[in-house]
Amino acid sequence: MEKTIVIDGREVKLKSTGATALRYKAQFQQDFFNDLFKLVKGGKVGEDGKVDPSTIESMDFEFFYNFTWVLAKQADKKIEDPLTWLDSFDSFPIMDIIPEIQDLLYKTIQSKKK
Template sequence: MRESITIAGTTYELATNAYTPIAYKEQFGKDYFQDLFSMVNSQAILAKLDQLEDGEELQAHHIDVSILSDFDMTFFHRIFWVFAKSANPRVKPFVDFYLEMEEFPVQDIAPVLMNMLNQGMSTRKKQMKQKQRVRKSSQ
């Protein structure tokens, strides 16, 4: 899956593909799916982001501190960079990539990333033809 997002006048191409978990492990030394499932457990912060009006920013008083106990804010940075790397293997190294960014508006970026994560995690089971089922059961 491919998406584009513009941040502060710069358009970033993002992709999720078979290389994504490999790039994540190579760069961060962590398992992509373990981090992803840990993030899913922090859905409360994402719900708060969804409740914001256009132009409204997430403020500290909007968040119950207990929500943040398991939330890793750099997760969005890691995922964003690895999706950029999956779209373009020649993307700048992680630190250089972010040193050039003026801002990183999580409230705008998180929905795009979550949509890509959801699409990447969904699978479709191909229907077997009747002939294949019969052949398989007779073996």
């Protein structure tokens, strides 16, 4: 699944593939699903895609930065390492980005029933 979002006035192409969880682990030496489940325990995202403010303090936003980089890297192999890429933006409004990447996250963990 591919999607283009706007970050800091710049169009950024994102792509979710079957390798998303493995690329995450290869880059960050963290298990994608463990990090995701820690996040689920810590904070709640409503049906509208917005983070419940009462749970924000217990959330680890590093997951979203890392996941967004993985999606961007899969769409464009020329993207540099995560910190260099993030430094290329004047602002990276993660609270606005989370709803934009939510469907790509679901696509990564979704199962198909037969």
